[in-house]
Amino acid sequence: MDPDGARRSAPPRQQLRPGVLITAARLVTAEGEGAPVPGGYLEIADGVIGSVGTGVPPSEPDIELPDGYLLPGFVDLQVNGYFGEDLQAVDEAGWTAVAGGLPSTGTTSFLPTLITAPLDRLAADLQAAAVIVPGLPAGGARVLGVHLEGPFLSPLRRGAHNEAWLTDPTPAAVDALIQAAGGLLRLVTLAPERPGALQAIDRLVAAGVLASVGHSDATAAQVAAAAEHGARMVTHLFNAQRPLAHREPGVVGQALTDGRLTSGLIADLHHVAGAVCALAFRAAPGRIALVTDAAAAAGMPPGEYLLGGEAVTLPPADGAPPVRADGTLAGSALRMDRAVANMVAEGVSLAEAVTAATRIPADLIGRPDLGRLAPGAAADLVWLSPDLTTRAAWVGGEVVFTDGAAATLATVPTGPLLGATFRWGTRPARR
Numbered sequence: 001m002d003p004d005g006a007r008r009s010a011p012p013r014q015q016l017r018p019g020v021l022i023t024a025a026r027l028v029t030a031e032g033e034g035a036p037v038p039g040g041y042l043e044i045a046d047g048v049i050g051s052v053g054t055g056v057p058p059s060e061p062d063i064e065l066p067d068g069y070l071l072p073g074f075v076d077l078q079v080n081g082y083f084g085e086d087l088q089a090v091d092e093a094g095w096t097a098v099a100g101g102l103p104s105t106g107t108t109s110f111l112p113t114l115i116t117a118p119l120d121r122l123a124a125d126l127q128a129a130a131v132i133v134p135g136l137p138a139g140g141a142r143v144l145g146v147h148l149e150g151p152f153l154s155p156l157r158r159g160a161h162n163e164a165w166l167t168d169p170t171p172a173a174v175d176a177l178i179q180a181a182g183g184l185l186r187l188v189t190l191a192p193e194r195p196g197a198l199q200a201i202d203r204l205v206a207a208g209v210l211a212s213v214g215h216s217d218a219t220a221a222q223v224a225a226a227a228e229h230g231a232r233m234v235t236h237l238f239n240a241q242r243p244l245a246h247r248e249p250g251v252v253g254q255a256l257t258d259g260r261l262t263s264g265l266i267a268d269l270h271h272v273a274g275a276v277c278a279l280a281f282r283a284a285p286g287r288i289a290l291v292t293d294a295a296a297a298a299g300m301p302p303g304e305y306l307l308g309g310e311a312v313t314l315p316p317a318d319g320a321p322p323v324r325a326d327g328t329l330a331g332s333a334l335r336m337d338r339a340v341a342n343m344v345a346e347g348v349s350l351a352e353a354v355t356a357a358t359r360i361p362a363d364l365i366g367r368p369d370l371g372r373l374a375p376g377a378a379a380d381l382v383w384l385s386p387d388l389t390t391r392a393a394w395v396g397g398e399v400v401f402t403d404g405a406a407a408t409l410a411t412v413p414t415g416p417l418l419g420a421t422f423r424w425g426t427r428p429a430r431r
């Protein structure tokens, strides 16, 4: 909040681009209790949120969002591909297409995720990514780094990963990957029961990389040991890990009860039943991060696609995940706005579901400047319709997506409309 007095005494901002004032029917800030705030407003200047408030806005709004919800853009820590593009190919055009398209699903920043491959191939891929990412064009979702899911995984819980390429996290292997990525490596999913894994977690943490337990047959005690060494996440809770049993809590039991661990959750209602997703939110409040684990087939019609170079089929059922020939789930076809809506339908509050897709993942990877509507945070925003479908998205204060209705506008305002209020969904008067 920005009290009026402080705002009036603020220094003039002529040197900055003029600000934009947005009013919204409801704000979901993802801060504090985070309950939707009716009649909120938000000021943006220079790509950053200047103030957030309620009630009478300080001036005529530039953009009025008459219904639905304005919230922080989604932060997705696990994206393998989308729109027919497999990020594993580490190809500039493909990465540009995925980053450019994700805002249509409400996601404004993400971690491209590479799955298990031969070590030297992964090192080369990370090197290539480190060259591509700085050159990605504006106008898409932010690439926050790379998530490496494998190759230090358990063959017993490998899911769609190729067993031939699973290996132990030796110091040499871990260092080679960290160095190849040139600072781009943000998250590594590994099985802590593999020989050398705890020392590998030490190395990753020292390099500023988040270590996550996943594709793992670890016992609860082994997961706790990983947390002792600095692991702070569990990858796609319930999927490809030792389940909860009443005498051996497994990966799931430790994930839910250990306050140091935040769990990724694929809330497409296919990977995990809705009631079990809701159970996770209740058991680990504030420690669930929604992820899509989207594959190349996401956002595409039913058909044949690639995941990590292997063929997968996207079945016709709406929202059903792609599967390999043997029936193994191979990533998802999930949109993040749908994940939020799915959780709300399962009885999770909107504020909690939004926070799980915004502030919690942002904080987990050390980006407190993202994932919240708060002064000083990046102006990465999503406007959802009353049924929680993405209608518009902003990255750094710039509009990067509008839905069909809003797209009838000749130009979408990215600056003030010279004193006129722009009411979304209507055509501004010609002048």
Ligand SMILES: [Zn+2]
Pocket: 149, 159, 215, 236, 240
């Ligand atoms: Zn996985």
